[in-house]
Amino acid sequence: MRLLELALNVAGRFGAKEFLKNIIFVFLPFKQAFMLAVIYRHYTRRDDLDRHFQFFCGLNIHGMLPWVLASPRSDKYINELVFFFLLCGDEKQVLALFPQINWQGSEEYFLEALETLIKKLSTGYFMEVLAQIHTVDWSAIPPRFMGGFAELIKMMLEHRNFTFEQGTFAARQYDDDELFEAPLDRYVPEFFADKELINGLIERLKLPRHNDILSSREQNGQHWERLPASHPQRPLLAEINLFYAYRHLLLTTYHSGEGFHLPDVFNRMNETQQRLRRSLPAPSPKLKTFLDGLGVDLPEAKLLSPDWSALIGHNGHLNVHLMMRQMGWWRGSPLLLAYDDRIANKPFLSLFSEICPTLTLHDNVTPDIWHELASLIPFLGMSHQAFAFEDGRAVYWNDAGSLALKQWEAEGRGFPLRDIYDRRMAADDRTEQLYQSLRRKWGMSEDDWYVCLHVRDAKARNDTEGVGESIRNASLESYMDAIRHVTERGGWVVRMGGRRVPPLPEMARVIDYARSDDQVPEMDIHLMRRARMFIGTTSGFAYVATSFGIPTAMVNALSSVGLLWSTDTRFALKPVHTKGGRMLSLGDVTSERYRWAFPTYESLVRAGLTVGESSSDEILETVREVLDLCEPGRTAAVSGVDDGWERYVKVPGFFGSSRPSKYFVEKYAREFLAND
Numbered sequence: 001m002r003l004l005e006l007a008l009n010v011a012g013r014f015g016a017k018e019f020l021k022n023i024i025f026v027f028l029p030f031k032q033a034f035m036l037a038v039i040y041r042h043y044t045r046r047d048d049l050d051r052h053f054q055f056f057c058g059l060n061i062h063g064m065l066p067w068v069l070a071s072p073r074s075d076k077y078i079n080e081l082v083f084f085f086l087l088c089g090d091e092k093q094v095l096a097l098f099p100q101i102n103w104q105g106s107e108e109y110f111l112e113a114l115e116t117l118i119k120k121l122s123t124g125y126f127m128e129v130l131a132q133i134h135t136v137d138w139s140a141i142p143p144r145f146m147g148g149f150a151e152l153i154k155m156m157l158e159h160r161n162f163t164f165e166q167g168t169f170a171a172r173q174y175d176d177d178e179l180f181e182a183p184l185d186r187y188v189p190e191f192f193a194d195k196e197l198i199n200g201l202i203e204r205l206k207l208p209r210h211n212d213i214l215s216s217r218e219q220n221g222q223h224w225e226r227l228p229a230s231h232p233q234r235p236l237l238a239e240i241n242l243f244y245a246y247r248h249l250l251l252t253t254y255h256s257g258e259g260f261h262l263p264d265v266f267n268r269m270n271e272t273q274q275r276l277r278r279s280l281p282a283p284s285p286k287l288k289t290f291l292d293g294l295g296v297d298l299p300e301a302k303l304l305s306p307d308w309s310a311l312i313g314h315n316g317h318l319n320v321h322l323m324m325r326q327m328g329w330w331r332g333s334p335l336l337l338a339y340d341d342r343i344a345n346k347p348f349l350s351l352f353s354e355i356c357p358t359l360t361l362h363d364n365v366t367p368d369i370w371h372e373l374a375s376l377i378p379f380l381g382m383s384h385q386a387f388a389f390e391d392g393r394a395v396y397w398n399d400a401g402s403l404a405l406k407q408w409e410a411e412g413r414g415f416p417l418r419d420i421y422d423r424r425m426a427a428d429d430r431t432e433q434l435y436q437s438l439r440r441k442w443g444m445s446e447d448d449w450y451v452c453l454h455v456r457d458a459k460a461r462n463d464t465e466g467v468g469e470s471i472r473n474a475s476l477e478s479y480m481d482a483i484r485h486v487t488e489r490g491g492w493v494v495r496m497g498g499r500r501v502p503p504l505p506e507m508a509r510v511i512d513y514a515r516s517d518d519q520v521p522e523m524d525i526h527l528m529r530r531a532r533m534f535i536g537t538t539s540g541f542a543y544v545a546t547s548f549g550i551p552t553a554m555v556n557a558l559s560s561v562g563l564l565w566s567t568d569t570r571f572a573l574k575p576v577h578t579k580g581g582r583m584l585s586l587g588d589v590t591s592e593r594y595r596w597a598f599p600t601y602e603s604l605v606r607a608g609l610t611v612g613e614s615s616s617d618e619i620l621e622t623v624r625e626v627l628d629l630c631e632p633g634r635t636a637a638v639s640g641v642d643d644g645w646e647r648y649v650k651v652p653g654f655f656g657s658s659r660p661s662k663y664f665v666e667k668y669a670r671e672f673l674a675n676d
Contacts, residue, residue, distance in 0.1 A: 024052075030060050031067065038073065038080045045107055050087060058088040065093075078102055079110050086113050091121075095128045096228040103137030111141065115148035122151055125164040125193060125225050130156055131240040132233075134375040138368035139286050146367055153374045157305050157337075159251060161244045165193050180602075181256035184249070189213040195224045197241055201249075204242075204268050205261075236279050243272045243378045250385040257603035259396065259560060259596035266386040266394040273378065280379045287372050290365070294335075294357050302332035303377055307384040309336060309358070312344035314384065316543020319417055320401040320564050321382075322355055323408045329389075329400075334382075335359060337374055347431075347522045348544065351420045402562030403653035405546075409567050410657075415549040421529060431522045435530065438518055442492075442511050450492035450511075451627075452531040455479060456539040456556070457501045471574075471601050471611050472538055474556040476502060478616045482535065482553075482623040483510060489627065494527055496541060533626050535619075538563065546656075551630040553622045554658070555614040560598040562654050569658035570625050570640070572618045575668075579608045585674040586660075590650040621663030641665050648673055 028036065037053040040046070061068060061084075068074075073081060078100045085093045094117065101114075121129050130152055141149060155161065169191050173179045181187050185207040192198050195214065202209055218224075227237050246269035253261040283291065283298045291298055308318045324330055336352065338360045343349050352358055359365040359373070387400035425432055444450070456473050465473070483493050487509040495504055497514035504512045513519060513527065525544060528534065534545040534552045538559050545552045551568035558574040565571065576584045576598075588594045597607030604611060614622075628638045640662050649655065665672060 024049075026056075030057060030064060033057060034061075034064075034068065035073075038077050038084065041080045041083065042077055045109065047109070050084075053084060054087050057084075061085075061088060061090070074100065079106060083110050083113055086117060091117060092228050095132070096231045098129065098132045099135040099233055101135075103140035106140060108142075111145045115145050118148050118152060122148075122155065126152065126155075127161065127194070127225070127241055127244070128227055128237075130161060130244075131227070131237040134281050134379070136372075136375065137284065138372045138375075139284055141368070143367075146371075150367065150371055153371050156244075156377065157307075157374060159248070162192070162248055165191055168193070181252040182258045182606075184253060184258055184261050186210055186213065187252065187256075188249075190217075192245065193222075193225045194227075194241065196226055196238070197245055200238075200242055201245060205264060236276070239272055239276050240378045243269060243276065246272065247383070247385075250383070254385070254396075254560070254596075255599050255603065257596045257599065257606055259599075260592050262386055262396055263394040266383065266388060267392070269383070270388055270394070273381075276379045281376070284368075284372060287369050290369050294333075296333040296335065296357075298380075300333045301373075301376075301380050302330075302334045302382045303373060303380045304334055304336040304356075304382055305374075305377060305384065306337055306339050306342055309338040309349055310342045310344060311540050312348060313540020313543050315344060315348055315352075316540065316547055316564060317384065317397065317401060318352060318356070319543070319547045320405050320408075321397075322352070323413070323416070324387075324400070324404045326413075327404065327407065327411075329404060330382075330387075335373065337361075337370065344540070345521045345524060348525050351417045351424075354420055355416065396561040398559075398561035398563070399651055399654070400562070401564050402656040405564050405566065405656045406653045415547065417547045418529070418549055421525070421548070425526075431526050434520075434523065435526050438523065441518075444492060448492055449490070449532045450494050451486050451533045451535060451623075452494050452496050452528055452545075452550075453479065453483070453535045454496045454537070454539065454541045455501070456537050457497065468600050468602070471598070471604055472556075472558055474537060474613050476504070478613060479535070479619055480505075481616045481620040483507065485620055485624060486627070491532065491627075494531070496524065496527070533623075533630050535623055551626050552658075553619075553626040553661070555619045555622050557614075558598055558611060560595045562651065563656055563658070565656040565658035567657040568626070568629055569656070570622050570629075570661040571655065571658055572614050572622045572661050572664040574614060575612045577610050577612070579610075583668065583671040584609075586645070586648040586672050587650055587674070590654050592650070595651075618661075618664055618667065622661040625661050625663065645673065648675075 024033070024036070033053075034057050037049045037057065040049050068081070074097075078097065079102050082094050082097050082101060085097070118129060133152055136149060155163070172190075179190065184205070188201050188207060189198050189210050190213055192201070198214070201207070227234055227241065231237060246265055249265050250262060250269070253259060253265065277299070280299060288298070291301070304318070308314050308321075318336070322334065325334065334356045336356055336358045338349070338358055340360050340363050343360070349358065359370060361367060361370045383397065385397055386394055387397045388394045389400070439448070455476055486493050487507070492509045492511065494511045494513050499515055499519065501514050503515060504510060528544045528550060529548050531550055534542070534550050536542040536545060536552060536554055537556045538554070542552065542554065543564060546564050546566045546569070549566055549568070552565070552570075554565060554569055554571035556574050557563070557571050558576070573589065576589060578584070584594060594607065594609070597604050597609055625638065625640065628634070641659050645660060645665065
């Protein structure tokens with residue numbers, strides 16, 4: 001090879017380099033020309049022969065495929081084979097060889113070509129490469145190439161596996177107003193682009209076949225994707241593909257109003273994951289050393305994706321999820337994966353570090369270890385959508401979480417995050433000092449008390465009214481009586497939320513903290529911890545109050561799934577009415593017939609329902625009841641709803657340990673507590 005390299009250099013000086021290469025490839029048989037190019041690339045890392053290989057060998061490479069892939073070419077020169085297949089545009093063959101890549105021996109030219117392929121696939125159908133991402137040796141990828149590979153992981157963690165399918169599906173929706181995510185038996189053949197996957201889902205979920213849909217798509221030019229037929233790990237790839245499809249369906253069935261499909265979909269996903277665990281890749285030496293330092297054996301790891309850390313409400317879910325583990329509801333070693341720039345509130349999330357290792361990319365863990373773990377989600381990931389009991393029952397995670405919280409509080413286990421927070425404040429009082437300085441700035445005296453208020457607002461969330469989750473928003477005006485009641489009793493009101501919320505009117509003893517320059521993440525949490533009570537709704541911030549055991553008035557509440565509300569919580573639901581004007585009862589809103597209509601405005605409309613808001617009097621009286629409950633020095637019992645209300649709830653433990661406000665129940669006694 002050195003002689004050929006020298007000959008090409010000399011020929012180049014006399015302008016004969018191209019002539020020499022033409023002679024070589026014209027007169028050498030395919031096998032000799034092929035091996036010459038491969039070996040030359042392997043030893044010199046030069047591109048002198050690349051263009052000629054592409055021209056002279058590219059057309060014949062498929063006819064000689066068995067010889068090309070035979071040993072020693074497919075082991076000693078695997079990277080060169082992959083590179084030349086890329087050069088010839090044969091992406092399918094590259095994907096078939098992907099698990100054999102010698103990452104430790106990868107040169108820059110090779111990684112550059114592979115990164116280009118991955119970026120290209122990321123903009124279209126990329127399940128073929130995503131299903132193999134666990135075979136990457138992340139420690140061998142230099143930082144400058146990490147971004148392209150890491151983008152696949154990011155898309156997977158953000159539930160964008162089927163972006164290509166979503167785009168083509170949305171395009172067809174323009175021509176068919178009836179085409180949406182439900183019913184499931186039509187959505188599966190309409191949405192996915194892999195016919196083998198479609199048939200597998202239909203068979204395993206026992207869905208009726210709609211051959212007319214597949215035929216229609218084919219007549220309209222549908223190209224069916226499929227995993228490489230010759231792939232040595234094809235059965236494993238098919239299982240990973242199936243796992244991701246089930247995970248996608250967990251989300252779509254909920255948002256389309258068909259949450260009743262969850263038990264079957266989740267059980268099938270769990271079965272798939274159990275099969276995948278038999279093929280769990282061995283950890284890299286670097287990952288094993290890292291896990292040993294945490295006292296974690298990889299097969300026992302339970303990977304929690306950034307879903308659990310990206311929203312503050314999901315942090316509250318994580319709190320209860322770890323309570324479940326402590327009560328023996330699940331076993332394993334939890335590891336939370338987080339993106340540094342996608343953490344809702346870092347001070348709040350940091351509380352979990354004492355009870356669950358939190359691995360934050362580019363913070364306390366290197367990119368290679370983080371991405372290697374993330375690539376194992378199909379094998380070791382724990383769902384944020386659903387939970388399976390040991391007896392095989394599967395429910396929405398929130399349904400299990402609300403039951404778990406109820407058991408936890410019934411057993412008097414306390415508030416772990418609150419205890420951790422208080423210990424930290426005792427050891428470092430800088431946040432407390434800032435809090436005291438803000439109190440003085442706002443005009444609070446040393447003995448003044450306050451409540452925190454959070455109203456879920458469309459502007460703060462970039463919601464469009466009449467679309468998506470906007471049904472959970474509320475207007476500020478109906479809270480004014482409750483605000484005045486708090487201040488007339490000698491308290492203050494501190495309004496929480498995003499900076500884009502509409503301003504509160506100027507009122508004595510009312511602080512619009514959400515819009516102030518005083519807002520910082522540490523104070524968001526500290527204000528809640530020091531509040532006498534919280535006025536909230538079914539939004540994520542409410543779970544900070546729950547985690548800290550802060551008495552709460554939940555108003556404008558609406559949910560399809562269980563609510564993690566603690567003992568000192570009283571609630572008033574948003575009124576929901578049928579087309580005929582009948583208000584749904586407590587049994588209705590927790591029934592399989594109606595509750596799956598509540599995720600979005602669209603699912604509500606399809607169910608023929610309309611939703612209103614809590615009235616001023618309902619908010620006021622719910623707040624009054626909670627204030628009475630938490631008034632210091634009170635010895636007399638506060639009149640409230642007795643335990644009989646729970647017999648109307650169709651989902652056990654749906655409201656956690658909370659109960660409806662007495663005023664709300666009495667106002668709607670005939671409608672709310674109606675029998676079926």
